[in-house]
Amino acid sequence: VISLEESRPLSDGQVIRAADRPLREVNAEIRSAVAAGQHIRVTEPLSRHNLGVALPAGGSVTFDGSVGYYCGGLNNGATIAVTRNTGWGLGEAMASGQITVEGDAAMSVGASLRGGVIHVRGNAGPRCGVAMKGGLIVVEGSVGHACGFMAHGGRVICLGDTADAAGDSLWEGEIWVAGRIRGLGVDSRVEEPPAEDVAVVRKALAGVGLDDGGREWKRIVSAQALWHFESRDAQQWLMI
Amino acid sequence: MCGIAGRTLNHPGSIGADLTAMMAAQRHRGSDSTGFALYREPLENAYVVRALLADRAHLEKDLEALRAVTREHGGDFVEDPTWDDSGQRHVLARFLVSDPEPFSDWVDACDGLERVELQSAGRALEIVKDLGDAHEVAAKHGVQEFVGTHGLGHVRLATESNVSPVAGHPFWARPFADVAIVHNGQLTNYYTWRRRLQRQGYRFTTENDSELIAVWNSDRMAAGDSLQQSLELSLRELDGVFTYLLATADGIALAKDRWAIKPVVAVVAPDGVAVATEEQSLRTLYQEEIDVEVNDGPSIVRIWPAASTVALPVAV
Numbered sequence: 001v002i003s004l005e006e007s008r009p010l011s012d013g014q015v016i017r018a019a020d021r022p023l024r025e026v027n028a029e030i031r032s033a034v035a036a037g038q039h040i041r042v043t044e045p046l047s048r049h050n051l052g053v054a055l056p057a058g059g060s061v062t063f064d065g066s067v068g069y070y071c072g073g074l075n076n077g078a079t080i081a082v083t084r085n086t087g088w089g090l091g092e093a094m095a096s097g098q099i100t101v102e103g104d105a106a107m108s109v110g111a112s113l114r115g116g117v118i119h120v121r122g123n124a125g126p127r128c129g130v131a132m133k134g135g136l137i138v139v140e141g142s143v144g145h146a147c148g149f150m151a152h153g154g155r156v157i158c159l160g161d162t163a164d165a166a167g168d169s170l171w172e173g174e175i176w177v178a179g180r181i182r183g184l185g186v187d188s189r190v191e192e193p194p195a196e197d198v199a200v201v202r203k204a205l206a207g208v209g210l211d212d213g214g215r216e217w218k219r220i221v222s223a224q225a226l227w228h229f230e231s232r233d234a235q236q237w238l239m240i
Numbered sequence: 241m242c243g244i245a246g247r248t249l250n251h252p253g254s255i256g257a258d259l260t261a262m263m264a265a266q267r268h269r270g271s272d273s274t275g276f277a278l279y280r281e282p283l284e285n286a287y288v289v290r291a292l293l294a295d296r297a298h299l300e301k302d303l304e305a306l307r308a309v310t311r312e313h314g315g316d317f318v319e320d321p322t323w324d325d326s327g328q329r330h331v332l333a334r335f336l337v338s339d340p341e342p343f344s345d346w347v348d349a350c351d352g353l354e355r356v357e358l359q360s361a362g363r364a365l366e367i368v369k370d371l372g373d374a375h376e377v378a379a380k381h382g383v384q385e386f387v388g389t390h391g392l393g394h395v396r397l398a399t400e401s402n403v404s405p406v407a408g409h410p411f412w413a414r415p416f417a418d419v420a421i422v423h424n425g426q427l428t429n430y431y432t433w434r435r436r437l438q439r440q441g442y443r444f445t446t447e448n449d450s451e452l453i454a455v456w457n458s459d460r461m462a463a464g465d466s467l468q469q470s471l472e473l474s475l476r477e478l479d480g481v482f483t484y485l486l487a488t489a490d491g492i493a494l495a496k497d498r499w500a501i502k503p504v505v506a507v508v509a510p511d512g513v514a515v516a517t518e519e520q521s522l523r524t525l526y527q528e529e530i531d532v533e534v535n536d537g538p539s540i541v542r543i544w545p546a547a548s549t550v551a552l553p554v555a556v
Contacts, residue, residue: 046527047519065529068520084529087519088503107503107536125536126500144537145500163537 018051019044027053034059034078047087052080057097072099075116088125091118094135100208107144110137113154119208126163129156132173138208146185148175148220157201159215167220171227176201178215187226193219242409242424243269244504245393246485246492246515247525250547252281253511256378256386259393261524262516263374269517270397273408274377275369277420279546280388282363282489286318286336287417290366292406293331294355299323302355303333309349313340326380330405332359332370344415348443351414357406357445362418364489369394369408390546392487394422401447410487413454414443416462418489423450424502424517425482433478453484471495471541485515491545500538507532513544 014033018026026042030052033040037058045051049068052061057077066084073092080091085103089111096116104122113132120137126144129137132154142160149165151173161179168185181190193201197219202212243266247258259276293302307317321335340346343361350358360367368381374395378384394409401407413419427433427449434444434452442455456478460470467488474495483502486493494515496504506515507522507530514522519532535542 044527046523047532049518049520066519066523066532068518085532085534104534106534125534126538 014038014040016040016042017044018042018048019046023048023050027051030061031055034061049087052078055080055097066103072097075099077116085122090120091116094118098208104141105139109139110135113137117208123160124158128158129154129173129175132156136204138205138210140210142179148173148188149185151175155201155204157204159210162220167222169226170220170222172222175220177218177220181218181220184220187223188220189223190218190220193217241269241397241399243395243517243521244409244422244424244483244485244515245517245521246391246422246487246494246544247393247512248390248491248544248546249388249512250510252387252389255279255388255391256383258514258525259391260374260378260383262514262521263393263395265521265524266395266516266518267373270395271373272398272403273369273371273396273405274374275367275394275396275408275410275422276377276383276386277360277392277410277412277422277487278366278368278383278386278388279364279390279418279487279489280366280386282418283336284363286338287340287361287363288366289335289337289361290359290368291333291335291350292357292359293323293333294329294357296327296329296331298355299331299333302353303335305353306335306350306356309353310337310340310346313342313346313349315340315346324380324382326370328370328380332368332381332405334366343417347415351443351445358412358414359406360412360420361415362489364389365412365418365420365487367410367412367420369410370405371403371408390487390492392420392422392485392492399426407446407448409448409450411446411448411451411454413458414445414451416455416458419454419458420487421450421454421457421484423453423482423484424504425480425484425497427452427478427480427482429479449480450484453478453482454486457486467493467543468541471543475539475541483517491543493544494535494540494542496535496538496540498539500536504535504540505532506535506542508544512547515544 047068054074055078060079062081068087070089072080075094075097077097080099082101086105088107093112098117100119105120107125109124109128113135115135118137120139123141124139128143128147130149132151134154137156145163146165146168153173157176164183165185167188245262315338318336323333370377410420430449481501483496
């Protein structure tokens with residue numbers, strides 16, 4: 001383990017090799033370079049887990065290849081790019097910053113997301129935006145089942161289709177779908193969004209370089225039946 | 241948690257070394273024990289047997305007892321047994337036997353011997369499992385040198401039963417020759433199925449739900465189901481969260497439950513197929529950027545035959 005002070009500062013455009021090196025060492029180098037406002041590349045990520053976690057604002061890091069679980073987790077302002085695919089929990093609990101994935105992202109994209117932007121150019125796996133509290137997830141392809149599961153806030157924008165159980169147990173927050181909604185989860189409903197909200201989404205898409213393109217938006221929101229305890233259901237609860 | 245892996249090769253090759261590397265990369269998923277199910281091209285007139293003998297002090301006596309039981313069933317040792325020189329109290333012995341009859345009676349008789357439990361028996365299959373991580377277990381039992389057609393690997397984080405060399409995976413589908421399983425997950429209707437299968441006469445040596453899945457599928461196939469039919473039925477009949485890999489002498493297969501909790505990824509490469517819980521396990525074999533089949537979704541069944549069993553075009 002090396003401390004941040006000891007790690008060698010890396011100049012702009014410098015390359016950090018991940019491969020089989022100790023992950024703490026790789027992450028310490030990434031963090032110190034990003035904190036110094038540099039723009040770096042990481043080669044041979046080899047689908048390893050926990051790359052580029054808890055990065056501060058300042059610079060950017062590009063992973064040349066596929067990464068494993070929890071890439072960009074707890075991000076606090078850095079700009080992160082992945083040139084291929086990611087594993088589970090991309091940008092988990094991110095507070096701010098931006099993550100862009102050129103390929104597909106696996107399960108639980110932006111789990112417990114609080115802020116910032118996650119942009120997946122390919123498809124996202126199941127439970128995209130699970131328990132998210134804020135922030136924005138844009139998926140250009142399709143999302144897997146139970147997208148937005150138990151989300152408390154924030155917005156998912158899906159340009160493709162959803163799988164089954166979209167918006168399952170949604171509390172707050174919104175899932176915008178341009179394609180087909182294959183099935184809704186428990187306590188969610190579809191509504192046609194008002195023009196002023198479409199304008200907000202159009203602006204959000206423009207922020208990641210995408211054109212709204214006159215899509216027919218469907219918005220999945222909470223049906224709010226699970227928000228309140230109903231006294232007529234008391235007997236059911238007592239039976240549990 | 242547990243980590244699993246499967247590997248097939250288009251031509252017999254370094255199955256042992258490949259699976260050791262794949263399991264070493266998933267060490268963090270379970271450190272209680274590591275195991276391998278290794279397949280070579282089937283023997284014609286003999287079974288290869290792996291047996292755990294509980295006490296090295298009684299090794300010669302227990303091997304003699306195994307030989308005697310085999311002779312009582314019309315077979316014999318085809319060559320002298322070998323075993324690990326790890327110095328551990330328990331011993332993993334390997335021997336070839338000419339066909340004992342009836343096979344399942346012979347299995348019962350072997351397991352009935354004091355201090356003896358068969359780990360596998362088959363024309364092609366050898367199960368090697370022990371306490372320790374992938375490199376430790378491979379070094380103790382010569383896994384790195386194994387040349388074969390396909391195989392399975394497992395690292396175990398014990399959640400449901402004891403930590404011991406016999407409680408680790410892979411499990412042999414006793415008494416079905418050449419069927420093995422590795423599993424990541426838990427069954428919730430384990431006891432229901434265990435009681436049913438026991439009433440049919442099957443015998444379980446552990447209280448591990450994974451052992452049941454292997455026997456369950458073998459029983460379906462013995463009743464006439466194809467492998468595909470059996471795997472598909474298991475998604476409905478077995479309750480719980482599970483991803484398992486089942487291997488036969490013909491290749492490996494995958495089944496994943498309808499809740500889609502336990503991850504599994506695969507790569508179909510020019511030299512063969514690699515399947516694992518985590519992608520970084522596949523990348524120990526394929527460092528270049530590859531197309532990975534991410535099976536995060538529910539209710540998945542896949543079958544990958546080992547290519548040695550597929551008829552290859554013959555030059556005339």
